[in-house]
Amino acid sequence: MGLVACNTGTTTNDPTLNSETWQWQLPAFFPTPAVPADNPMSVAKVELGRHLFYDQRLSGNGTQACGTCHLQEKAFTDGLETAIGSTGQAHPRNAQHLSNVVYNATMTWANPALTSLERQMEVPLFGDSPIEMGINDTNKAEVLQRFQQDTQYQQLFQQAYPQDTQPVSFANIIRAIASFQRALISGNSRYDQFLTQQAVLSDSEMRGKNLFFGEKAECFHCHGSFNFNDQVRHAGTRVVELPFHNTGLFNIGGTGDFPFPNRGVFELSGRAQDMGKFRAPSLRNVAVTAPYMHDGSIPNLEAVLDFYAAGGRHITEGIYAGDGRKNPYKSDLVTRIALTEQDKADIVAFLKTLTDDEFLHNPKFANPFITKP
Ligand code: HEC
Ligand code: HEC
Known part of the structure; x- marks a missing residue:
């Protein structure tokens, strides 16, 4: 005799009997996730x-x-x-x-x-x-x-x-x-706790938050959702938007090219306008996810801020030499920003509040x- 379900009196054919249904533990401002029917x-x-x-x-x-x-x-x-x-x-x-x-x-x-x-x-x-x-x-x-x-x-x-x-x-x-x-x-970073009045942010973090969500630094255009990105799908989504962006990391020889096989959506579509276009990553927990970008080529958050303040990356020597700031396919939202050292440090301080221990x-x-x- 096998050791089949001793005294529960159930068969194993009904999936709901053995598998407790899942309860999401979501912060109030997170939408219900979409889950495939199958x-x-x-x-x-x-x-x-x-x-x-x-x-x-x-x-x-x-x-x-x-x-x-x-x-x-x-x-x-x-x-x-x-x-x-x-x-x-x-x-x-x-x-x-x-x-x-x-x-x-x-x-x-x-x-x-x-x-x-x-x-x-x-x-x-x-x-x-x-x-x-x-x-x-x-x-x-x-x-x-x-x-x-x-x-x-x-x-x-x-x-x-x-x-x-x-x-x-x-x-x-x-x-x-x-x-x-x-x-x-x-969804339980210090920033989330701030949103639900369970934590306060320092003056520097508050200034960084205001810069991040303001028109001067423009970060929020691509990283502005509750998940700090711009491609979001959840159970209630009707129209899914799929933006990809060229942020001016490369411009090999002034042609607009990115290095093969890292040319973004272009690798699949072959269309010039897709050159160097990548998905904006969610910035949640960004302080612990270094190094940054699709190729890990930016080592820390300070350098990321220098990159955005310059409006792209100018590579002066080597096989990838070229001025990314002038990449013809670069997003209009990435342009030189007049950020002081303090502004940059404030934005970094804000980004660090997104860490969810x-x-x-x-x-x-x-x-x-x-x-x-
Ligand atoms: C035009 C849209 C756009 C804007 C505006 C923008 N970003 Fe990004 N961001 C991206 C994309 C796309 C990437 C990935 C690029 C890549 O890997 O080639 C990225 C990458 C990053 C990363 C690296 C994340 C990782 O996991 O590697 C950080 C940090 C970041 N952005 C912060 C910022 C900040 C701060 C600002 C404002 C100063 C900003 N972004 C403005 C689109 C944007
Ligand atoms: C060798 C290291 C490696 C292993 C092993 C690996 N991954 Fe990854 N994962 C990556 C890399 C690199 C990317 C980015 C891929 C790209 O953009 O082409 C990635 C991307 C992803 C993504 C996309 C995340 C997003 O934000 O779109 C998911 C999900 C993922 N991996 C899950 C998995 C799962 C599940 C496994 C095991 C079955 C796995 N990975 C094994 C390196 C790895």
């Missing part, structure tokens, strides 16, 4: 997803997990300029932080067509240019077997997908990790395979 949230799925997110067995050679490049204490980025995959291949772009990733209308730095976490995940799992986690046709079955044979996972999968007879599949792995990522809500240390988002002392 992947509803559940506590069990988020918990399975957390395990898988941190499990190195999910890479072909067993050396890398999502959490290798997405570290909680860095708001789920990795601190590197550009990422390194499981077989040592270099990724051309900077690993992104995942705070409030559920609200992003598109995924990654510059891909208007990639609109779901489920679809995005196929890139790190199965992609081969560059190789990230290195799962391929040769090792696919072996990778699944690692989870099929593990008794803890048998239970976690069963709880997350009680209606499935063979719950350990890549489709279910992807659904669970996506659910975990949708749970990564960051609770999020960075929340045990519900932490690596379940490490028990902290």
Whole structure:
């Protein structure tokens, strides 16, 4: 006799019985996130997803997990300029932080067509240019077997997908990790506490806030939503806007070019007007996500402010030489701003109020395979 559900009197066919429904813990001014109809949230799925997110067995050679490049204490980025995959291949772009990733209308730095976490995940799992986690046709079955044979996972999968007879599949792995990522809500920074009258900001932070949201520095045009970006999608969104911007980081030889393969939306569309256009990142937890920009080429927030005050980056020597301030495709919103040293320091001080320590240390988002002392 098997050890089937002893005295609950229930069968495992009804998904609602085994999976407690998910309750969002949202600040009052956060909209309800959009969740795909074919992947509803559940506590069990988020918990399975957390395990898988941190499990190195999910890479072909067993050396890398999502959490290798997405570290909680860095708001789920990795601190590197550009990422390194499981077989040592270099990724051309900077690993992104995942705070409030559920609200992003598109995924990654510059891909208007990639609109779901489920679809995005196929890139790190199965992609081969560059190789990230290195799962391929040769090792696919072996990778699944690692989870099929593990008794803890048998239970976690069963709880997350009680209606499935063979719950350990890549489709279910992807659904669970996506659910975990949708749970990564960051809304308890000092700035959020200020908005709800639970904290006060210093004079410098207040001046920085006013500059950030004012017409002189213009930051809010692209970073002005509750999530400090300009591509937001939630349950109530009717029209999704997908702006991408060239901020004048490069202008190779005065042609407007950015370095291959980091030319932004141009890499996919091939249209000149898309040259150097990237998605404005959410600035939540920005103080812990250095280095900055799609290529990690700006080391700290002070340098980011110098960059915006100059209205772009002038590279005077080397293969990328060119005056980004004069890039013909640059956004009109990025122009020289007369900011004093104090103004810049104030904006940096404001940006630092967006750090959410609770999020960075929340045990519900932490690596379940490490028990902290
Ligand atoms: C080798 C390091 C690496 C690994 C491993 C990795 N990522 Fe990433 N991740 C990146 C990089 C780099 C980007 C930016 C990609 C781009 O713009 O082309 C990114 C982007 C993302 C994004 C988009 C975030 C946004 O704001 O649009 C999500 C979501 C994500 N990764 C989730 C995952 C998940 C889930 C896994 C595991 C299945 C994973 N990543 C594994 C490096 C990595
Ligand atoms: C025209 C839209 C636009 C404006 C205006 C703008 N930004 Fe940005 N911001 C972006 C885009 C796009 C990126 C990513 C660029 C890239 O990687 O090539 C970015 C990147 C950043 C980053 C790096 C974040 C990261 O995770 O790498 C910071 C910090 C930042 N902006 C702060 C500011 C501040 C402060 C202002 C006002 C002085 C400002 N931005 C004005 C669009 C804008």
